[in-house]
Amino acid sequence: MARARKAAAQDAVERAQAPESDGGRRLSVWRVIGAALVAAVVVSAGAVGFQWWSAKAAVDVRPWFASYVDVTATPRFAFENLGSTDTKDAVLSFVVSSKQDPCEPSWGAAYTLDEARGSLDLDRRIARLQQQGGTVAVSFGGQRNDELAVGCTDESALKKAYASVVDRYKVGTIDLDLEGSGLSDSGAAERRAAAIASLQQERRTTGKSLAVWLTLPVAPTGMTSDATDAIAAMLKAKVDIAGVNVMTMDFGDAKKAKTSMAKTAESAVSAAQRQLGVLYDRAGLHQSDPSLWAKLGATPMIGQNDVEAEVFTLQDAAAFNSWAVSTGLGRMSMWSANRDKTCGSNYVDLSVVSDACSGVNQGKKTFAATLAKGFAGHIALGEGAVTTAEPTTAAAKDDPKTSPYPIWADKNSYLKGTKVVWHHNVYQAKWWTKGDVPDNPVLNAWETPWELVGPVLPGETPIPQPTLPAGTYPTWSGTTPYDKGQRVLFDGVPFEAKWWTQGDSPEAASADPDSSPWAPLTQDEIDQILGGSGR
Structure with a gap:
């Protein structure tokens, strides 16, 4: 058109x-x-x-x-x-x-x-x-x-x-x-x-x-x-x-x-x-x-x-x-x-x-x-459409067997773009986050690192999530010096050093990516690692 x-x-x-x-x-x-x-x-x-x-x-x-x-x-x-x-x-x-x-x-x-x-x-x-x-x-x-x-x-x-x-x-x-x-x-x-x-x-x-x-x-x-x-x-x-x-x-x-x-x-x-x-x-x-x-x-x-x-x-x-x-x-x-x-x-x-x-x-x-203005009707509704919201209270239990993404956990770290399930809804991280409840009832969108995508759909099953096995890279240590290009795991998430660094936590990379010496690996890079070509 x-x-x-x-x-x-x-x-x-x-x-x-x-x-x-x-x-x-x-x-x-x-x-x-x-x-x-x-x-x-x-x-x-x-x-x-x-x-x-x-x-x-x-x-x-x-x-x-x-x-x-x-x-x-x-x-x-x-x-x-x-x-x-x-x-x-x-x-x-x-x-x-x-x-x-x-x-x-x-x-x-x-x-x-x-x-x-x-x-x-x-x-x-x-x-x-x-x-x-x-x-x-x-x-x-x-x-x-x-x-x-x-x-x-x-x-x-x-x-x-x-x-x-x-x-x-x-x-x-x-x-x-x-x-x-x-x-x-x-x-x-x-x-x-x-x-x-x-x-x-x-x-x-x-x-x-x-x-x-x-x-x-x-x-x-x-x-x-x-x-x-x-x-x-x-x-x-x-x-x-x-x-x-x-x-x-x-x-x-x-x-x-x-x-x-x-x-x-x-x-x-x-x-x-x-x-x-x-x-x-x-x-x-x-x-x-x-x-x-x-x-x-x-x-x-x-x-x-x-x-x-x-x-x-x-x-x-x-x-x-x-x-x-x-x-x-x-x-x-x-x-x-x-x-x-x-x-x-x-x-x-x-x-x-x-x-x-x-x-x-x-x-x-x-x-x-x-x-x-003046057009008060609606498009003809098809059968089976979702017209009511799923429950979002603490009583709503998420089942890993019917959740397309991992269920949110307060101890896990989540990179920007990561999707999780919480109270039968899918949320996506807007930036790096840890411990922030996805459905926290904030007044302004900028107050939460999570964006609601939509409900878990009927019949959904877990989508395979690529993860890096423990030991793929060394766990980050605040006392270890790292040269440009070296990779570490921080809370299971892989990061690569942009320049020489020591004592700078990868956790700050999402909050201030320009000044942080660490950059999280992209999903494509993780896929390459799992395929045996990126390590």
Whole structure:
């Protein structure tokens, strides 16, 4: 997402917009929807009524807000911390084909699902967000890599790939971000639609819902023909589409120079609403005007866009939000939570898009809080999600047999990055520590050397922890002189001397690493030692 939108804008379908009806759009939209739902059930028992009713029943009928989160971006964004905010939900992106197997889902073509569990601790972080009342959706596709349907030509294998992601993360909502070949490849569109339709129907027969959103490029004049074809393919395959989310960003030459980003986004969404109505009519599934607005979402790129002249400001966010709420838009998102902060003083050229800041001065405000106003619903929740916190009292006993990491002990020393289990939760050391209880109820995060990662997950077993056998290196002694490069063990932890030293304890290395003559060995160095090549 958020890349190369100029082409989409230039290729936009030039279609006349139907006249706006203030009477149809400015009433209490959700009351109209409620009345329309009743009417649909009473008046029609046919396919149209069922299709509309099932789409509404599959999701939280209230409009919802959720930021996109780039899971594999550097620096890593701690989306689990959104649980402590008012905008708890997140759309995790992007699942794409792995480089080794087009039918194997991966995160950003960098991590398989299992690798993401280990390297990113993704499963546990999702559980942590859910503990705090947040919900996640998973987004497939994006601009940089291949959406699964592009390279996976076996429809059965494709369905299995989608299902493996849905089942692993127990999500109730998926997002299909279609760009590049994922949007233009008609064969991929047909395979994708057939696989999603089959998966959705299969889940319904077992009492599980699956809300499906399509995220598509848009111009001020509407969606491209490729985008409308993607919607048509889904409807033809009888996919019950929860909604269409248009990317109101990077308009390029299609944007009028004197028109604000907010007004341009309003025009784009309005044009998409008219197009969506036509597509449903062609499929024989007529939708009322309020229902069409409820089936639409919008995703602006906050701050500096990829097109240098386009900047979506906080003022644009407030204006667009006000319009969206009054219109009855069903969803609001943004690209991305990773970027929702002012750039630091070391980031010089603000016209160049950063993956970690917005490029505008936000002060104490966030785009998320501004865009989320009036969107009180939540992403449809999947079955089996963690919604309550594990016990954290002293009575909660940890079992080494079901703990992925060693259980914390007050006599042990822990290096920065070490993970432990305490009261059924996983904690990670922010710096060297000994004797600090992981769940000590401090008021400020800087008061504790431990960071809560998330709960111990059901079915977990110990992850093998590499340790150095006693005698691998001499135990540090305060009376022994050490030359540069010599190694010692201190509380079982290996250290290497950076220069000649005597009497300087390695314990101080974590508190003041620059002045300490000792540096702890990295995990890679420890692995090499255990492999016989580093001693």
